[in-house]
Amino acid sequence: MYLNCHTYYSLRFGTFSEVALLELAKENSIQALVLTDINNTSACLNFVRKAKDFNIKPIIGIDFRNDNDQLYVGIARNNEGFRELNQYLSYHSEKGIKLPEIPTVIFNHCYVIYPFEKVLQLEKTEFKPYEFIGVSVEELRKLRFSKLLSYKNKLVIQQQVTIRNKRDFNAHRLLRSIDKNCLLSKLDTSEECLITDKMYPLETLKETFMDFKFILANTQHILDTCTIDFSFGNHRISQNLKLYTNTFNEDYELLERLCYQNLKKRYSNPSPRVIKRLKTELHTIKTLDFVSFFLINYDIVSYAKSKGYFHVGRGSGANSIVAYIIGITDVDPIELDLYFERFINPFRASPPDFDIDFSWKDRDDVTAYIFKRFKHTALMATYNTFKYRAVVRELGKVFGLPKEEIDKLSKGNYTLSNLDDISKLVLRYGKLIEGFPNYLSVHSAGIIILEKPVHYYSATDLPPKGFPTVQFDMIIAEDVGIFKFDILGQRGLAKIKEALEIIKTNRPEAQDIDITNVEAFKADKNINQLLKSGGAIGAYYVESPAMRGLMQQLQTDNYLGLVAASSIIRPGVSSSGMKDEYIRRHCNPEKRKDAHPILMQIMPETYGVMVYQEDVLKVANQFADLTLGEADILRRGMSGKYRSRKEFLEVEQKFISNCRNKGFNDDLIFEVWNQIKSFAGYAFAKGHSASYAVESYQSLFLKCYYPLEFMTAVLNNGGGFYSAEHYLHEAKKQGAKICLPCINKSDHPNRLIGKSIYLGFGYLKNLETYNVQKIITERQLHGNYKSLDDFIDRIAISIEQLTILIRINAFRFTQKHKTELLWQAIFKLNAMGTKSQQAPLFKIQHKQFKLPKLKTNWIENAYDEMELLGFPLCNYFNLVNEQMIDGILAKDMKDYVEKKVVIYGSLVTTRFNKTVQGKLMRLSTFIDKKGNYFDAVHFSGVVDQYPINGLGVYACYGTIKDRFGFYSMVVVSSKKMAILPDPRNATESVHKTVNRIS
Structure with missing residues (x-):
């Protein structure tokens, strides 16, 4: 009986989620329900997906409005009707055209309901067969005396549902004030819903309309004749473009032909292992109907190559020999012994991830090509939600609080007992509104390529990027069987491409460089020395202080070592203690015997330590005897995309039970399981790390042999982890x-x-x-x-x-x-x-x-x-205007372990982090008088007492620590050194410059 229900995807209007709406309907004995958010379809697919859990028939539509003026409600009779509504809304949204008061198109599969008051206002007297007049509980008393009572076959219940109670109504008014950027006291009542816009129990609603049974019958007819289905869950089918050519057989023959045509390019003398792996993958890809997915990715990469664009193919798809042979990726799964089942297995319902990186300069052209090449294409959306501190600031403004009070509340600098009632309201409703969707944005990489028109699934907007964008996110998409193609932009590839162009101009004597000859780069001792010594400044993914320090600890001097380092630095591996254990076993071979024999057997390359996502699948399968299907649940749980914890918890119990049955003690079982859980949302697939490592080696080759050209390209493409000033320092070290x-x-x-x-x-x-x-x-x-x-x-x-x-x-x-x-x-x-x-x-x-x-x-x-410029070309040490007492240099740190010393350092970069206990700490990198790096840590006891105030030279006093051969300082105290005054105006310039450097 409810044909006009809102969720909080009626942005800055609705007050609860689509699941809460279903719960509300269940409480009120509602068996069929229509979701109609305002000019938005974000919640529709999940509403349909979750409705079966509540035994409620889902129906979907759109509440069409200009600002807050409700024009009409469109309800889809079926999937085709949903497409009609989406197409109609999208036309006006994309072109920025106001919606007409009466639709200008004919709907063949929809119902249209005009609000009672709108019909009176328009003096509308003629209605198409699918058009109706909606009457709310409040309007029922007016109907008795209205000429519209004669339209007995056109009257239906339109009891809007926006709130559940007074608290929701208050939140709604606050959201409307935020939306209109006005004080709550100045909010016009026309911008609000009514306090009666809520759901009543079914029996109450029927009693209210008892004198108008024809209205009940008309409403029930609409509910009975509407049905929507998207084949969710285990019954879902892929909605992606099914065929790349004309038939499935043609698709498979093309994929197979591409593999065998390109096989010799990757393997000059293919071994039986290569051939077996290729045949196995092709068979699995064919069986799981992922052929077109591979061909589309191949098409995108082929276009990029034809334009001279560099790319990196990564993600779980990098585990595939098919992807490697046809050129989607550049990672050899045979060389790295990449786990095939991580990439694809018979239990996997979704195709593998192919994250394809292009230069930030080339990405938009590749995206434009995809939209031109494939008919039914759109960008994926993402939801930007209200963050607590931000919403507290907004609510503070709505209530008219002074800025000082708002700052205090948003930063948490208060004692609750000292706050007045208004401030307490701000905090209370801030907690309520926190997490509500605020506005839709564009996913950073996701593109969908569908079999049917996009509007079968969603309305679309046209953000500044200029490409139609759906109104749902990647999690909803996967639930309905829509799997995105990830097309990303990064600066690392642009640096490589521009460096090669600069080399041609600046060093014409240089022979043509084959930047794809990564095998030669991997074997080059000079390049590997850069890794080992921490000399990778400017090189993609390996230049950060943490990464350079890790490679010095591991003494990384080969490709496989870099692949491992790329993964163990991730938060999941690092926070669980596996990072330190891996380093310990790597540096001290005698420690490897600490590994459990079974884990050592499963993961000999990483000394029995879980480093990659594949390791988790191997451990689940071989250590805990979980099936590949159950292991795939772990994979989804680790990806950060998993929606429900129910299956994950069931697998956890199965893992523990199986291990106990095998005779493992609980200490070992829970140690291994806790390591698995720490991977959630963070760990890399091995192929993913390997893809990054390939690009790193390309950058390192250029840094090693063409350092000035490379550093110029780094500077021209936005740098990386460090400031432009620091890259110039690095260029000077290379002779520039x-x-x-x-x-x-x-x-x-x-x-x-x-x-x-x-x-x-x-x-x-x-x-x-x-x-x-x-x-x-x-x-x-x-x-x-x-x-x-x-x-x-x-x-x-x-x-x-x-x-x-x-x-x-x-x-x-x-x-x-x-x-x-x-x-x-x-x-x-x-x-x-x-x-x-x-x-x-x-x-x-x-x-x-x-x-x-x-x-x-x-x-x-x-x-x-x-x-x-923002920085001087001279050394900051030359500007110091204080006496510097004797201190050591970075190269001497190894001789002063566990001793307190002074080192003078020019700040390179600094960032905050948190300790295991959640306390604030600071990590800083400096260069000493000779231009050599050292790292320093301000722990929570000194982080506030000795702040880092911008660029300049600091006297750092602290204790030298040795961590697996990597030396750093734990700061006891630090002081920023004064600089020479500007002789043109000494007093004023000192002040200005200190501020400028800060």
Whole structure:
């Protein structure tokens, strides 16, 4: 009897979830229910999925509104009707067109219900067969005296359900105030629902409408004639594009042909093991109907290769020899002994994950190709929910609290007993609204390619990316049998591609580089030495302090070691203690005997320690005798995508029971099980780690043999873990000369000429992009600028913008000091007055001004660089204005283990973390006077007492620790060193610069 129900996916309007709606219906003896969120279908699929658990017939539709003006409610009679409604809403949503007061299309599979008041307002007298008039409990008394009473076959119950009780109503009003960005006291009642917009018990509703039995009958007719089905759960079927060619047999023959055509490219002399693995995979892919999934991924990668785009294929699909042979991935599953059942097995209902990375510059073109190539395509959505601190701030504004009070509440700086009633309300409703969906966004990578039109499943929006986006997330998608294709963008591939382009320009003598020759890179001792020594700054995935430190601890000098390191650094492995145990057994072979014999037999390569997701499946299968189907439940649980804990808990009990039956003691059983649980949502598949390692080796090759070209490319693609300033420091260590922007040699990005890196104009944040474009275009068309006068003649520019270029010494080719040039620029531009944008017909004769000799020094330049670039080109140690007592260098740390020492360090990066006890700590990386790295830890006792306030040199006093041969400092105290004042205005400049560096 309820044809107009909302959930909190009626964004900033509804007050509970789709599951809570079903629970409410169950409590009120409702057997059929229509979900109609406002201009949104996000909850529809899960509503249908969960309804069977409550023995309720699900029906879905859309509440069509312009702002809060309810126009009509559309109800789908069947799946085709849902498509009609979605298509209608999407047309208006994507084009930004207001919905008409009466639909402009004919619905063949839907019912349309106009609210009672809207019909009166429109004076609508004619109704199509599928159109009805909705009457609420509140409106029933008006109906008795209305001319609409004569439309007996058109009247139905439209009792809107938005709230359950007074608390929900209060939350609803707060959500509406947040949505309208107004004080609660200023919220117009037209923006609210009614306090009566709730669900009544079925018998109560029937009694209310007892005098209008024809209304009850009409409503029941709608409920009886609607049905929707998506074949969920164990009965789901794949909704992805089923055929790549014309028939399934053609698809399989194509996949098989591609494999055997490309086999020799990957294996010059294929062994029986390779052939057997290939045949097994092809058979399984065919049996599970994943053929088109592989061919679509192959198509996407083939397009990218045809355009010269680099890619990395990773995810669980990297365990596949089929994917390796046809070029989706570059990871050899035979070399790495990758576990086939992690990739795919007869119990797996979903295809494997193929996360395909492209350069951030190429990804949009690849996405556009997919939309052009495949007919029924959309981007996946994700829900951005209200976070507690953010919603407390919003509610504080709604209640009109002062900023200081809002800050105090959102940061938790209060004692509950000292708060007034309004503040307590903010906190109470903040907890209630926390987790509600706030708005829909685009999934970072997911694209869906369907057999049927997208609107069979969802309405679509058109976000700034310009591609239609569905209104459900990946978890809902998998439930209904829609499996996404992950197309990601990353900067690591862009760095590799641009480095190769710079090499061609800067070192034409270099032979053509085959960046795909990873096998040669793996065997190169010089490249492996970079890993072992922590010299991987700039290389994708291996440059962070934690990763470099780990590789120094492990003395990683080979591909397999890097694959393991890529996985054990993940939070699941690290937090469970398996990371330390792996390092201990790796560094001390005698410790390997501590492993349980069965675990050692299962995982000899990792010394009996679970490192990869495959290890969990192997342990579940071989240690606990779980079936592959049961092990697959563990896999889904570890992926972070798992929706229900019920099956997972059943597998846990089976794991424990089986182990006890095998005679294992509980200490061992629960130790192993707790390690398995720690993997949830974090651990990598081995093939995934291996894919990352391939790209790392490509970066390391360039860093090793073409370091300046590589570092320039790193800088031009947004860097990575560190700041631009630090990558410039690394480039200096590799022999580069860092040059300030130059009018005649710089471009918008950095430019390498020989061994000189000319900083790009892009670093000058206050220099307008339009001026940069003019400067470069004019130079390309008419040659270098000969003087300041020549520049002023050719470029129309304000004195403020020209001052930036002069102060950064971009005119140093003139051999004149910048102070003199500044005065000359002021005189000349003032003398010229307003300059036309059009080039002059005749060259202007500039008046020459004679200036006295002006004194300057290098400290002034450093201050200008800090202001304009954000950092100085000189070493921070040169700017220190305090006496530095004797301290040690980073290379000496090994001689002072467990001793307290001082090291002076220039800050590279710092970040907060939490201890096992949940206390705050700080991890920092510095470089010493000689440019060598050292790491320092501020534990909770000193993290607040000795803060790190921005870039600069710090005197770090603490104890040296040795962790598997990697040395770091536990800070006891630290102090930021004062710097030299700006001689142009010492007192003021010290203050400004300290703030600037901070």
